[in-house]
Amino acid sequence: MNPARNLILVGPMGAGKTCIGRLLAEHYRLRLLDADHEIERHTGTTIARIFECEGEAGFRSRERAMLETLLGDDDLLLATGGGAVLDPLNRALLRARGFVVHLRISPAQQLERLRDDRSRPLLARPDREAVLRQMAGVRDPLYAEVADLAFDTGSLTAGEAARRLQHELDLHWQRNGATA
Ligand SMILES: Nc1ncnc2c1ncn2[C@@H]1O[C@H](COP(=O)(O)OP(=O)(O)O)[C@@H](O)[C@H]1O
Ligand SMILES: O=C(O)C1=C[C@@H](OP(=O)(O)O)[C@@H](O)[C@H](O)C1
Numbered sequence: 001m002n003p004a005r006n007l008i009l010v011g012p013m014g015a016g017k018t019c020i021g022r023l024l025a026e027h028y029r030l031r032l033l034d035a036d037h038e039i040e041r042h043t044g045t046t047i048a049r050i051f052e053c054e055g056e057a058g059f060r061s062r063e064r065a066m067l068e069t070l071l072g073d074d075d076l077l078l079a080t081g082g083g084a085v086l087d088p089l090n091r092a093l094l095r096a097r098g099f100v101v102h103l104r105i106s107p108a109q110q111l112e113r114l115r116d117d118r119s120r121p122l123l124a125r126p127d128r129e130a131v132l133r134q135m136a137g138v139r140d141p142l143y144a145e146v147a148d149l150a151f152d153t154g155s156l157t158a159g160e161a162a163r164r165l166q167h168e169l170d171l172h173w174q175r176n177g178a179t180a
């Protein structure tokens with residue numbers, strides 16, 4: 001049972017927001033929405049192409065508008081993109097509109113998990129490790145700022161991570177009740 005209005009996943013690229021989100025939505029019977037997928041559906045193109053045509057700033061403004069629209073609803077499992085927390089307005093919105101879980105993963109684990117991934121424009125460069133470390137430095141405090149709960153996914157399979165996270169969420173809600 002999820003007592004919050006919405007369950008929202010934040011965290012770095014490759015932490016498992018999209019894939020663990022799918023499993024949690026099923027378990028809690030929430031409507032699954034992935035902000036990136038919704039932007040792709042709405043624009044009829046890929047995130048990579050949006051970055052190519054409009055730059056990161058263009059993507060961020062679409063992301064901002066999409067989060068505002070999606071979080072107008074209740075009973076959602078919302079998987080955000082890794083950079084959603086960069087905008088202070090997004091951070092305020094996420095905190096106000098749901099129970100926020102920070103899925104954690106180290107840059108080394110991200111590198112390994114996303115080794116063959118070609119869909120993330122910010123990683124389409126040779127110095128991926130440096131980029132991931134630099135992002136972690138900037139973003140980790142922002143994830144921590146919005147999160148009601150942090151959960152390490154690094155050493156687990158997606159299925160195992162989802163099962164353990166459900167258990168932690170149930171315990172947390174039993175002890176504290178809903179915060180959103
Ligand atoms: N806990 C996990 N263990 C192993 N692989 C995972 C785990 N979570 C996700 N993955 C894999 O890592 C990749 C990125 O996962 P994804 O859910 O897209 O992350 P995010 O949405 O946070 O960027 C996918 O190929 C997915 O299958
Ligand atoms: O970290 C980021 O800035 C981004 C993460 C991506 O989502 P995932 O975190 O789901 O990979 C996607 O929104 C875009 O490529 C930018």
Ligand SMILES: [Mg+2]
Nearest residue numbers: 017018080081
């Ligand atoms: Mg994702």
